[in-house]
Structures are given as structure tokens and as C-alpha cells.
Amino acid sequence: MFNRILFPTSGSPIAPKMAKMICQLIKEDTEREVLILTVAQIPSMPSNVSMLLDHAGVHVEDVVLEDIKERVEKVTTIFEENDIPYKVKIASGEPINTILKEADNFKADLLILGHHGESTFTDFLFKGNITVQLINEANCPVMVVK
Numbered sequence: 001m002f003n004r005i006l007f008p009t010s011g012s013p014i015a016p017k018m019a020k021m022i023c024q025l026i027k028e029d030t031e032r033e034v035l036i037l038t039v040a041q042i043p044s045m046p047s048n049v050s051m052l053l054d055h056a057g058v059h060v061e062d063v064v065l066e067d068i069k070e071r072v073e074k075v076t077t078i079f080e081e082n083d084i085p086y087k088v089k090i091a092s093g094e095p096i097n098t099i100l101k102e103a104d105n106f107k108a109d110l111l112i113l114g115h116h117g118e119s120t121f122t123d124f125l126f127k128g129n130i131t132v133q134l135i136n137e138a139n140c141p142v143m144v145v146k
Contacts, residue, residue: 002026002141006108008037008099011071014114018145019075022112023082034086035106036075038068039095065090096133103138111142 005022009015026032072088079086091098103111115131135142 002110003032004108005034005110006103007112015075018114019078036088039098040092108140115144115146
């Protein structure tokens with residue numbers, strides 16, 4: 001039924017549960033493709049902070065990428081334990097547009113999202129809930145895991 005599953009994750013606490021659900025969905029058919037997507041956002045720093053970090057040999061991009069690798073490893077371990085093939089992609093940009101673009105590029109026929117309820121009411125009012133926006137704008141079915 002679903003052959004190309006896009007699994008965008010930020011490494012939230014629900015990510016392992018989502019990975020296990022994907023394994024259950026495709027355990028019978030390992031011909032299916034799973035793409036684990038993480039959208040990296042490199043924080044902008046004031047120039048004086050950036051200079052201090054550079055002087056100390058700390059590169060923000062390296063710190064962010066190391067953090068992403070640690071978070072993604074939690075779900076890749078689950079796929080490996082279940083003999084489920086997967087690929088990992090780290091993209092940069094605004095999360096919603098990047099996920100939608102990657103879903104289209106990957107030709108995903110299922111997008112699996114987690115709903116962890118961490119958004120504040122103010123975030124919802126002014127920025128919108130990422131999960132809701134992806135449900136409304138994705139060109140493929142969306143499964144939300146709670």
C-alpha cells in the first residue's frame with residue numbers, strides 16, 4: 001500500500017514510537033523505502049558571540065550536526081534491529097516548506113508525523129501548528145502518531 005515513507009523527525013521523545021510503528025507497517029515488505037528527514041536550522045549569532053566561539057574552536061554548524069546525529073541514531077537503531085532498510089537526509093531551511101519539498105522530491109506516498117503537543121498557544125496562533133500545516137499542505141496521505 002505505502003512504498004515510499006517519509007519520516008521527518010527532530011528527535012522528539014515520540015520519535016522511537018514512530019519508528020516502531022513504521023517497522024510494523026512495513027515488516028512484511030522490506031522493498032519499501034523509508035527516508036528519515038531532519039531539518040537543521042543553524043541559529044544566527046551576534047557577531048561578537050560568533051567570534052568568541054570561533055576563537056575557542058567551536059563551530060556552531062558542527063555542534064548542530066552532532067546533535068542531529070545523536071537524535072537520529074535513536075531511530076536508526078530501531079530500524080536496524082528490525083532489519084528495515086532506511087536512508088537519512090539532513091536538509092536545511094524552514095521546516096514546513098523543506099518537509100513538503102522533500103516529500104515531493106522523494107515521491108512519498110506516506111508522511112508519518114509525530115504530535116507531541118509541545119507548541120504553546122501563542123505559537124499555534126501566530127506560527128501555526130507544524131503538524132496541522134503539513135496535514136493540510138502535503139500531496140500525500142499523512143499519518144499522525146500521538
